[in-house]
Amino acid sequence: MIPQEITSHVWTKNWSAHWCAAFASLYCLYTTSLKPYTGRNLAFTLLVCDPESSSNYLAQQDIDSYGTYVAELVMKDHSFAEKMAGDTIASAHKIVELLETMHDAPELTSTSILELKKRFYEHIPPHFSMKKVIDYLPASLRKKFSPLLIEARIKTEHLFNNVDETLKNAASMIAKKSGLQEHLADFLTIDEMAGYLSALPLPSKDELTQRSKGFAIFCKGSDVLFFSGAAFTHIQKVLIGENKTHLTGTIAYKGLARGTARIVFDPSTANEFNEGDILVTGMTRPEFLPLMQKAAAFVTDAGGMLSHAAIVARELKKPCILATEKATKVIREGEEIEVDANKGIVRILRSSSLIPPK
Numbered sequence: 381m382i383p384q385e386i387t388s389h390v391w392t393k394n395w396s397a398h399w400c401a402a403f404a405s406l407y408c409l410y411t412t413s414l415k416p417y418t419g420r421n422l423a424f425t426l427l428v429c430d431p432e433s434s435s436n437y438l439a440q441q442d443i444d445s446y447g448t449y450v451a452e453l454v455m456k457d458h459s460f461a462e463k464m465a466g467d468t469i470a471s472a473h474k475i476v477e478l479l480e481t482m483h484d485a486p487e488l489t490s491t492s493i494l495e496l497k498k499r500f501y502e503h504i505p506p507h508f509s510m511k512k513v514i515d516y517l518p519a520s521l522r523k524k525f526s527p528l529l530i531e532a533r534i535k536t537e538h539l540f541n542n543v544d545e546t547l548k549n550a551a552s553m554i555a556k557k558s559g560l561q562e563h564l565a566d567f568l569t570i571d572e573m574a575g576y577l578s579a580l581p582l583p584s585k586d587e588l589t590q591r592s593k594g595f596a597i598f599c600k601g602s603d604v605l606f607f608s609g610a611a612f613t614h615i616q617k618v619l620i621g622e623n624k625t626h627l628t629g630t631i632a633y634k635g636l637a638r639g640t641a642r643i644v645f646d647p648s649t650a651n652e653f654n655e656g657d658i659l660v661t662g663m664t665r666p667e668f669l670p671l672m673q674k675a676a677a678f679v680t681d682a683g684g685m686l687s688h689a690a691i692v693a694r695e696l697k698k699p700c701i702l703a704t705e706k707a708t709k710v711i712r713e714g715e716e717i718e719v720d721a722n723k724g725i726v727r728i729l730r731s732s733s734l735i736p737p738k
Contacts, residue, residue: 382611385424386598387618389439393705396435396662398646400548404434405569408599409501410508416585417505419469421450423600423656428619429567430594433708435681437619439716447516449666450509454517454525464513465532467506474534475499479546488553490577497570501545507536511686529638533686537666547573558582567591613672620706627704627711627726629679632690633697637677638718638729641711647671658717660707664689672696677719679707679726701726 455462478499482492514522514703548566557563560582567588568576573658576582583591587676595608596615607615626687641657642648646666653659659675661668663682672678672692676697680689684702693700699721711717716719718727 391437394436397432399544401567402570403544411599425599427597447512450513450514464506464510468532471503490574493574564588629701629704632700633693639676
């Protein structure tokens with residue numbers, strides 16, 4: 381049975397990327413591990429994994445409450461903004477050091493996987509708090525602290541892909557060791573990986589096969605629930621809602637552009653991307669930069685004013701609309717779309733000449 385909290389809340393996509401389930405499962409920390417750093421946890425977090433991408437959804441009222449709370453901490457003590465930026469960078473360095481050690485180690489161990497989880501749990505509280513607070517600070521403080529927070533964001537941008545790559549390599553090693561098909565190993569959680577390396581059994585092949593078609597993880601406090609099959613399909617419908625001919629989002633850089641939509645989750649596989657196309661993705665990361673330089677505009681499912689897409693849009697002076705929630709689910713590959721970043725609207729211009737979806 382799907383919890384009422386999933387169907388009754390307005391969910392906002394916090395991030396979306398071509399990351400494995402083990403990486404996504406780390407974000408259960410939002411309901412358990414923010415409090416030691418800021419004094420407050422989120423009430424819920426929802427993680428959705430399918431063959432194309434992984435996404436994290438947060439209840440909008442939860443984000444508003446937490447963002448306002450952290451903003452109040454900064455208003456009471458301006459040094460807390462500096463602390464968040466400094467702790468974000470310092471904790472990222474500790475993770476990088478561990479990743480290098482894991483890369484050079486002769487074998488993968490449960491100890492190293494759990495240590496990675498521990499260090500990630502130390503990194504996300506300052507990183508997440510820093511990223512969200514910018515939208516809740518008064519204009520004067522936002523202007524004062526934006527350069528500091530943006531610098532910390534840029535310095536740690538590569539970390540997430542590096543962690544995901546390490547976990548994907550770990551999944552591959554576990555697949556070879558256990559005889560599991562490699563694509564199914566990508567749907568193991570980080571705790572299941574650590575458990576297997578401590579001689580615990582893996583989930584059944586049937587369970588992982590079901591997950592590989594799409595599954596969700598719902599966290600409330602320390603409770604963690606998994607959903608796949610018909611329950612997952614229902615959750616997807618709740619999150620996506622009805623298809624529309626237009627979407628709205630947050631303006632990162634103003635402007636107007638019209639072009640061919642290119643849906644990209646993994647830039648390394650974007651073989652057809654022409655000058656003037658419009659990049660539609662969950663969120664961008666540094667490896668998207670060559671596509672962003674070609675694109676006429678960017679549209680993302682997730683992201684805020686400290687997101688990679690927002691920062692690059694301002695640098696390249698290209699129209700950008702963030703946080704549409706479902707652009708990658710509603711817009712089809714090859715459709716002609718208009719990005720009106722003066723009004724925060726993406727219009728889908730349907731015609732018979734559209735390239736059919738892949």
